[in-house]
């Protein structure tokens with residue numbers, strides 16, 4: 364228990380010394396509350412002591428003791444509530460914010476699907492359980508132990524043999540508690556793992572609904588999710604089974620100790636070693652002394668569960684930090700340079716192999732190459748979603764690792780193929796990177812991105828709330844909203860992953876116009892699929908198996924046989940496009 368208290372206090376201190384102080388004050392108040400509870404016995408003793416002349420004065424004195432006891436309990440319970448419970452909510456809000464902050468600074472490689480489930484489960488279920496149970500657990504146990512210790516210490520002065528019994532009861536009870544906590548360790552981890560697996564499967568099931576419906580029967584589709592539900596049920600069951608037997612033993616220890624107190628009090632009285640009023644008071648006390656501790660049995664089991672959950676939070680919070688400095692990047696200009704860059708996702712396969720490339724400021728570079736050749740990886744390295752394994756990426760002469768990733772990305776706009784729009788208004792989606800932008804500026808950007816018309820036709824115009832992911836818009840519309848977002852940001856470097864899927868001619872025309880607005884005067888790196896974009900580029904690089912195998916202008920590359928010439932003729936045949944130059 365002390366280890367848990369220390370851990371919770373350390374966690375609080377990591378946010379602010381005031382949070383730690385508040386929890387300590389809360390626990391002290393909880394002990395004082397136990398003191399006032401024990402004080403109720405004073406009224407019992409006083410009535411018994413004056414049993415031969417019970418009059419109005421004695422009754423009032425007893426009532427006074429009871430009132431002081433109840434008022435004390437009330438006041439200190441109130442202080443416990445505001446010092447511990449409210450502080451608990453603050454701590455866990457800060458914990459969630461801390462994880463959010465760390466996620467922002469993690470390299471993109473950190474975000475695998477599995478990790479996302481672990482993070483989601485930790486930030487929702489695990490932290491919620493901590494919120495709910497941590498204070499119950501701390502107050503339940505500290506109050507229970509305080510009550511038993513205060514009363515036992517008092518018995519030392521009245522009848523030491525009884526005090527020996529009560530202290531022994533506390534010691535054996537806490538030993539059983541320790542056994543209980545050890546048992547809980549393995550099952551807590553199992554329950555958390557089952558919870559994460561279940562979240563994983565449910566998210567996968569919901570996300571892949573269209574594919575599941577097309578390629579499998581509903582039963583098959585649900586099978587994996589069902590298996591995860593069953594796994595969770597079994598883990599929950601094992602958790603209960605591990606706890607129940609020992610929990611009964613835990614309560615039994617205190618009940619036996621209470622009976623021993625009864626027996627000792629009677630024996631001491633019959634032997635004339637204890638006056639009747641004290642003996643009777645001890646009989647009442649025998650049922651009170653462990654009452655709080657017995658009630659805290661769930662909290663006792665929870666302590667280990669909470670420790671397991673705190674471990675999980677620590678693991679998830681150990682998010683690697685990509686930045687090695689807090690200084691912002693200080694580029695001189697906005698040319699982009701890759702100097703002998705190599706990179707591998709897994710140690711055993713290089714995806715980018717010794718690539719060198721220079722894109723002068725304000726020029727365009729089109730990257731083409733077969734599927735899986737490393738085009739996306741290359742542009743992601745420029746944006747520092749990952750750090751290179753060898754060589755360097757430089758922007759305006761500065762190695763991108765010399766500043767924070769955030770300061771680099773302030774100079775970069777990315778337009779992805781898979782556009783993600785937030786479940787928010789169209790306006791907020793457009794001004795996402797520039798929250799202070801005015802409505803007029805948003806409209807201006809939307810006009811330049813050729814999306815003003817369709818946005819105006821939406822039911823609430825710019826205030827229309829989009830579905831998460833932008834599902835309520837067509838693919839072309841989504842892409843143009845994301846271009847408006849990038850225009851709004853007005854970054855000097857634009858990274859563009861052109862849509863591979865062909866859009867209808869009307870949409871394509873609008874899209875080309877929007878992209879032209881976005882990229883005018885910028886340093887542009889585009890993964891190009893449309894022939895016109897490629898042919899107009901100041902330089903074209905052809906990537907194959909992670910290496911640059913051809914580079915030059917369209918005219919230069921068309922002179923020689925090679926991947927580029929094949930790419931051009933394939934495009935012409937496949938789409939029936941003609942080079943409009």
Ligand SMILES: Nc1ncnc2c1ncn2[C@@H]1O[C@H](COP(=O)(O)OP(=O)(O)OP(=O)(O)O)[C@@H](O)[C@H]1O
Nearest residue numbers: 472708709714732733734735736737738739740741
């Ligand atoms: N997150 C990742 N983890 C591990 N391997 C990856 C990851 N992303 C891509 N790869 C692998 O790296 C190689 C290059 O992928 P990349 O996406 O850069 O190619 P690409 O040329 O952009 O392909 P496409 O044109 O099909 O989008 C591929 O073999 C791919 O399987």
